[in-house]
Amino acid sequence: MLLHSQSEMEEIITTEEVNEYLDADNSFEIISPDEIKEALAYEDLPSAVGKIKDYLEQQDRVELNIAVTGESGSGKSTFINAFRGMGDEDEDSAATGVVETTMKPTAYPYKKYPNVKLWDLPGIGTPNFKAEEYLKQVEFQRYDFFIIFASDRFRECHAHLAAEIVKMEKKFYFVRSKIDANIYAEQRKKTFNKQNTLDAIRKNCIEGLESVGVNSPLVFLITCFDLTIYEFKNLEETIEKELPQHKRHVLMLALPNISLEINERKKKELEKNIWKLALLSAGVASVPVPLLNAALSISVDVAILMKELRRYYNVFSLDPASLQKLADRSGKSVDDLKYVLKSPLHAEINKDLVIKLLTGSSVAATEAAAEYFLGLIPGLGSLAAGSLSFATVYFTLKHCLDGLVTDARNVLIAALETSV
Template sequence: MGQLFSNTPKNEDNGNLESSFSEYFRNYKPENQIISEETIHSIELCLKRGDLQRANSIICDALKNIDNAPINIAVTGESGAGKSSLINALRQVKHEGKGAAKVGVTETTTKVDSYKHPKIKNLTLWDLPGIGTMKFPPKDYLEKVDFKKYDFFIIVSATRFTKQELDLAKAIKIMKKNYYFVRSKVDFDLDNEKKSKPSDFVREDILIQIRKSYLDTFRENKIDAPQIFLISSHNLSDYDFPALMDTLVKDLPTEKRRNFLLSLPNITEAAIQKKYNSVKQFIWLEAMKDGLLATVPVLGILQDLDMERLKKSLDYYRDLFGVDDESLKLMAKDAQVPVELLKKKLKSPYLLKLKEETLGALLLNYLEKFASANGGLLATGLYFRKTYYLQFHFLDTVAEDAKVLLQEAYPKK
């Protein structure tokens, strides 16, 4: 065990440390990394030179930037297009929930409304009035709604995009901002088509026709055809909502990805995995920051465990992945099953109820697993506080619990 928890890396180990750091982040595709290639390269260079103080400083700054990076999403479209439903879906708030955007309101709005994400403090969604209600040319409209503060625009329609909305897209492009066209309520279209033509109904053919009608509109207006996302805010795992999320993650600046990834609804195993990877990278960077300059001697297996910090971390992960007690109660209510029945299928609620010696054995087992997966890192003698190893284990357990609940919610998927 002493080999796993040695003091600050010696100079001859710096090359190995740099190699281990590089290898770790190369395991993630560039679009899933939460720090930029430039930052990764700077840290690698410092480690190679043995400048651990500078490497530590860069990691500290990166963590601070990631944690504090604001994300502002603008949603616009005509009244009744489904803007509020989309905003609530992105915030994982039910329509009747506290602070939800009002759904089904027919009167047009001429002001900008903001909605904070209930779990991600720096994520704000902005409900913009439809350009038709503002009576301004697109450029003036963008200035009126303070376009500079938004990371991107989502233009929502439930029928056909108006010429004003198409002109707005052109103006957004000129302003060098990203925009995305979302066709909402496709489930209603499919239901109506099935009722009117039950014998000829083919789901995929209808979706192709809807998409084609939009692409034809763009061609008629001499606009390069963008990607069209067909969604239902009532059934996020179906249609193009997962593809929309993947596109937004890829197009966001690197330092903003982590906060956006944390906001992803648990609608597919891929979404849960992306969220898991973002949290894991953040823990790993925190652990490395603390480990680079550590001079802590080898201690007993549980002697340096910070139980209060562990509890706080576990509670945070459970809340983030929707396996906390409150989320379980809501899910049990929707499914009309006892909450204890759901809880029995999970492992994370019981992790800190283990006896101390059991927790110690758990840590030893996880260390063995971690060492086999990250041998190059541990060979450098880098010191990770034992608390971090258990945080990794807690995160693994919570993510697996989220996948269990996903199967409960969508058994056929």
């Protein structure tokens, strides 16, 4: 792959042309990774690259709609805010209060992932509550799944709503919130045992759901004021596991960075796309038009890297607004958090920096990635330009992702050290 100055590249291919190449509109049909692998095994490189391009574009258009319902005052709005990494008083947060504040279904999207929405539904539990009518009123078909909240005790309205959701062939998860308050209240008893209290609460919810014919109901005990304790982790992992792969991907990237474990799982999710992006680069580099191809190849590589590195930057909340929010909550200054950032990407991601990263790729690592490319596609050993382009993008993304994950880990540790 030949390297040109930025001015030379822009003379041959404009930024608009690169973006058009990367962002061309396609009909929305989910392409599975297996289809891409089949194209590599049985078709040609352009066919595989076309499928990869469609696959990556489709990922950016995936929608996920989560319905959060329950009685008024059960903590559903606070949960929506916490699940988006926000406080109750932050701008664009869901309104909270001791009385019902939601009169109609209200969508609360993730700021960085607007296609992922948490819907705050009107409260249930009124004397005339009818589950079937309620679900029709809130347009139940719009949601991927429901989370039903109860904060005090299991009630008849919870049972009827759960049964109706199952009847309509939707999935739900039952959440018993405000567990911290329950534990605090029970501690005054001489016979208090924390685990026995938790087991009793869970048993009550399970028996109530089973009484209306719900088989093997999933019940999670949480406090919305601190998602790192009790069973939020189990809830999040269960939801993630039961979603289709393409929706699991977008949920994983949207989740707030509240634990080291979530950061690591985000890394693994992002790693799945690295070889696909590198192969997209290789497809351009392998076009047999030497002079145009060299300029097109480096331009596309820069565009691919800038788009993906900015995604990494946002996924791990290393942008100034996210660092400021974390500093406010942890009690540390933004400068303290920035001090632990070591990756060259902790500042602005621009063309000059990306070109520098491309030219600085390790020869040994690039050669190893090139061998992987040649083994990935039988019969393509003659495509030296393609293999080199694949290797450069593959190694650069892998190296940069590792660096940003380390930064995110160090920032979270620094924040937790203060708040403990």
